[in-house]
Structures are given as structure tokens and as C-alpha cells.
Amino acid sequence: MALHAAVGRAREAGDLPGVIETVPTMRSLMVAYDPLATSRADLQPRIDTLIARGLSAGMASRRITLPCCYDDPEFAPDLAEVAKRTKKTVEQVIAAHLASAFKVYVLGFMPGLAYVAGLDRSLYLPRRDQPRVRVPRSSVAIAIDMTTIYPFESPGGWHLIGRTPLWMFDKRREQPVFLAPGDSLSFQRIDRKSFDRIARDVDAGTFDWATLVRT
Amino acid sequence: MSAALKVVRPGLFDTLQDLGRTGFMALGMPTAGAMDRIGLRLANALLGNPPGMAGLEIGVMGPDLLVEADSVRVALVGPLSPAVIEAPDAPPKPLESDRTHLLKRGQILRVGMIEGSSTAYLAVAGGFALPPFMGSLSTYARAGVGGMEGRKLGQGDSLPLAHAQAVPADDRKLAAPFDYGSGPIRVVWGPQEDYFTADGRRTFVESDYRVSKEADRMGIRFEGPVIAHAKGADIISDGIGPGAIQVPGAGLPIVLLADRQTVGGYPKIATVASVDLPRLGRLLPGQAVRFQPVTVEEAEKLRRDQESRIARAIADFKVARPPGGIDLARLYEENLIDGVVYEG
Numbered sequence: 001m002a003l004h005a006a007v008g009r010a011r012e013a014g015d016l017p018g019v020i021e022t023v024p025t026m027r028s029l030m031v032a033y034d035p036l037a038t039s040r041a042d043l044q045p046r047i048d049t050l051i052a053r054g055l056s057a058g059m060a061s062r063r064i065t066l067p068c069c070y071d072d073p074e075f076a077p078d079l080a081e082v083a084k085r086t087k088k089t090v091e092q093v094i095a096a097h098l099a100s101a102f103k104v105y106v107l108g109f110m111p112g113l114a115y116v117a118g119l120d121r122s123l124y125l126p127r128r129d130q131p132r133v134r135v136p137r138s139s140v141a142i143a144i145d146m147t148t149i150y151p152f153e154s155p156g157g158w159h160l161i162g163r164t165p166l167w168m169f170d171k172r173r174e175q176p177v178f179l180a181p182g183d184s185l186s187f188q189r190i191d192r193k194s195f196d197r198i199a200r201d202v203d204a205g206t207f208d209w210a211t212l213v214r215t
Numbered sequence: 216m217s218a219a220l221k222v223v224r225p226g227l228f229d230t231l232q233d234l235g236r237t238g239f240m241a242l243g244m245p246t247a248g249a250m251d252r253i254g255l256r257l258a259n260a261l262l263g264n265p266p267g268m269a270g271l272e273i274g275v276m277g278p279d280l281l282v283e284a285d286s287v288r289v290a291l292v293g294p295l296s297p298a299v300i301e302a303p304d305a306p307p308k309p310l311e312s313d314r315t316h317l318l319k320r321g322q323i324l325r326v327g328m329i330e331g332s333s334t335a336y337l338a339v340a341g342g343f344a345l346p347p348f349m350g351s352l353s354t355y356a357r358a359g360v361g362g363m364e365g366r367k368l369g370q371g372d373s374l375p376l377a378h379a380q381a382v383p384a385d386d387r388k389l390a391a392p393f394d395y396g397s398g399p400i401r402v403v404w405g406p407q408e409d410y411f412t413a414d415g416r417r418t419f420v421e422s423d424y425r426v427s428k429e430a431d432r433m434g435i436r437f438e439g440p441v442i443a444h445a446k447g448a449d450i451i452s453d454g455i456g457p458g459a460i461q462v463p464g465a466g467l468p469i470v471l472l473a474d475r476q477t478v479g480g481y482p483k484i485a486t487v488a489s490v491d492l493p494r495l496g497r498l499l500p501g502q503a504v505r506f507q508p509v510t511v512e513e514a515e516k517l518r519r520d521q522e523s524r525i526a527r528a529i530a531d532f533k534v535a536r537p538p539g540g541i542d543l544a545r546l547y548e549e550n551l552i553d554g555v556v557y558e559g
Binding site: 021022023024025026029030032035036039041106107108111112113115151152169171176177180181 | 237242456
């Protein structure tokens, strides 16, 4: 992720001609390049140099707080089972999710679907044995050591423990994808009434997304 | 009245595509874009459009389009079988592919079937007047974005044209259909070839693989001999480039194409060299291919050589004369006619 940012800065400075884009993941950085403008033999040493310079410095990170409603059984059909399997009360599961220090690592699978690491260790569970055919949009879910928010209604095998009134992908927005690699993330508990109020604003396109972000 | 092409009968899977929505893969946004980038580029070049202008990608069978503009020049590229132009006052007339045609108001262009390829292209001079999404007109149907409301064309859709009428010009054609090559599909090993046994890698390059019915803009599932994994079929997900060849647990290769997801968790035995991606974008179910490994340096050189051949094909465009051999260029020069539509 730090290399993704470093390559991005080098591209903007004009140091990596021919690089089209990069895709950060937990194990690698994919670098897409135009073979008519450069070559692997030319690029590889330039990127190795970026790595050798050290990557930790200079990551501008946004801190984002997402509202999440855990209270409605329709929103959180797996909350009771997660509590049972982690030997907690439902309130303790919610508290552990709220207390987790989340960081967005990778987006993929669907536009705007973020793999968010940092889940409290006490909530680690494998994926569901039987994936759901339809997970509603904006469901907040956990599996293994991560949390995610479904940007679209889609199949899914994660445990659904809440729902945010926000859309992680909204084609009406100038930046349709809300989360980005490197974002720090935490959840804020809201009740159903607040959920409905925010959902109305999001539907209408009048929600002020800037209120969620601190830099 | 605004100028448009109206869909009076949709084809099977017609979408607007340009050369892709690049720069957003890190946000999980697939690039989409033309499956056969050469076909789209040639269609644009025939019309004098920029190479990356969005055109209509025809999937297997094209639409019937009513011209609701004074005139429009279109380019058809790909093995159509053939397209036909109909007008209320004239008998149907077949239209050659790999060239431009001037159409006029009230005519219906029946694009028809493609033979021997899964994709063909229809571009219009000046392009379509639709709003880009994240910098591109490419349709990505899974997220409902780009092109015509983020979906394939449907009955009654009206494709707005940037130009209300065609500029007087000669029609142009390719000197010969573009040669995509016919040998094995060239691939570069990896990035996870170490997830396969030596036998598995040999199976992959020494066997014929047949395009299954599960082939679409996202990718092609192949049928053939099973490729043996060495250490399971799960990796920590990493980025998926165009032409990445995933081999899930069942051992059969899946080549990922324009609408591919941006990251994936199956090991990738090899990646198709960009020179041969347009060929994959044209494959039909039942066709068989073989994969041949090349080095990164060879793949880069093959692509540069292909680029020279595309430039040569464009330099070699011919003026397309209507039947009867009327020399429109000469007529224009002598100012005998001006923007008149000919009937062949």
C-alpha cells in the first residue's frame, strides 16, 4: 500500500513514464504498464529504487467514521450467532466491532468493496459454510480478521452484523467509490431512527459525505 | 430534433465501449473497454475519430438501428454476414464490412450476425453524445455504469450522435481484413506458476483448450485436460491484469478479460501477452486454442510489432468506391456534387 502511494507520487512527478495504474493488495503491488511506452526491464529497477528508499513515510491517511445500525434484526441477521460462537453477548460483539482499529487495505471483487483489516481478535470467525445468495447493499459484515461493507446487493459469505445507511458506491457522486486504500476506519453506532434519516439524505443525494472524513 | 440512432430491434449483447476506464482499479473498478481493441481502433481510424472514441461493440448478433439524423457516417469492422441497409423507398442493400458507409435519415441499418468472431464494431463519425463515467464511456453492466445507462442496448434506446449530419468525405475501407494471427495464444508465465506441478505446467502448454459456453466480457472458461496444482488453489488475493489465467481447484483455466474483477484469490499460471488479447476477445464457444509461453521481452516486442502492423493497416486504407466506380473524390474536387448520398 505504501508502495502504491510511492508509485503514485513518482508517476505524478513524471518519473515513471508508461505506468498506467497500480493495484495494491495484501501480498503484492500490480503495476500495469504500456509496453509501447516502456518495458519491464526499464521499469523494474526504478520501482526497486522506490522500495529501497523506504516506504513508510508520507502516507496521507484519511480517518473515516461510518454510521452503523446494529439494532435491527433485519440488518444484523448473524449477530446472535456471532455472539454465540465467540462466547460473548450481542452487546459485547458490537462493542468489540466499535473498538476495532480498522484500516482499508484493498478494494476489489466489486467496485468499492473494501477489505478492511484490524478486526478485534476476539471476533475472528471463518466465513459462513453456506454463502447467502443475496446480501443487501450496505450490509456491514465480518469474516476471518476483517470487516467489509457490501457496495451492491450481491452473493456473500460473511457474517452480517449491521448496516450503514451510506452507499460505498454511488454513481451520482463525483468520486463514486467512497473508501480508498490507506483509509483508517471506525464505526459509530446509530439507532434505526438516525439510520432512516441518513438513508433519506443519501437516497436524495443531499448527504454531506465530508462530515465523515478527518485528515 | 436531436440526431440519434434508434434501436428498433436490439441485438444479443451490444454495449458502448472505448479503450477502458483506467486508473481506478485500486478502488475495485474494473476497466471494461473493448474486447477487441484493434477492431475498435480501426473503426475509429476509418472515420478519422480519435482511437479511443467509444463505439458500439456488437456481441454475436447486432441490432437494427434507425437513422434519426440528416446523415451519419458509420464504420463497420469485423466479419459481419453482411449488414444490410433498408429504406422505405428502396430494396434492401448489403453493406460490406471493414469500411465506412454514409447513412441517411429514415434508413434502417440491420447489423445482423457476426461469422467467425464473437465481436465486431460499429463506430460513428464524431462519436456518441453520452456522458462519460469516471472518464470513460465503457459500459460496465455489473455496476450499471457507462455507455447507455450502464447496460446493453435495449428496444427503443436512442443513441445520441455528436454530429447532426455527416461531413462530406470519401468512404474508406481496409485494404484487407486485419490479420490477428492464427498460431498459439502467447502467454507469459505467472505470477503464480509455482502453484502448479511441472506436469501441470506441461499439461497447460501441450494441450488444446476449448472455449466453453461460459464465455463473456468478464472472461472465458476453457475445457480440456486438468492442470495439476502443487500447493492448493488458494492464494492471498492479488491484482488481476488483462489476460490473467486463473486455475481454480477444478484445474481448468479461466482467462480474465475486459470486465474482470480487479483482484482474485486463485493462482494464475500465466498471463496472455497483450498482443493476443484481441484474439481472445473474438473467440467463440467451441473454438480451441493452445497456449505458448514467451518471455516478457518477447511479449513486449510482439506487441510493438503488432502496433506497427496496425499503423500500416491505417496507412493503407483505400477509398471505397460505390459500385459503378464513381470517383467521389474527383467529383468533390470538381464541385459537381456536395454531400449527396449515393445509392449503390
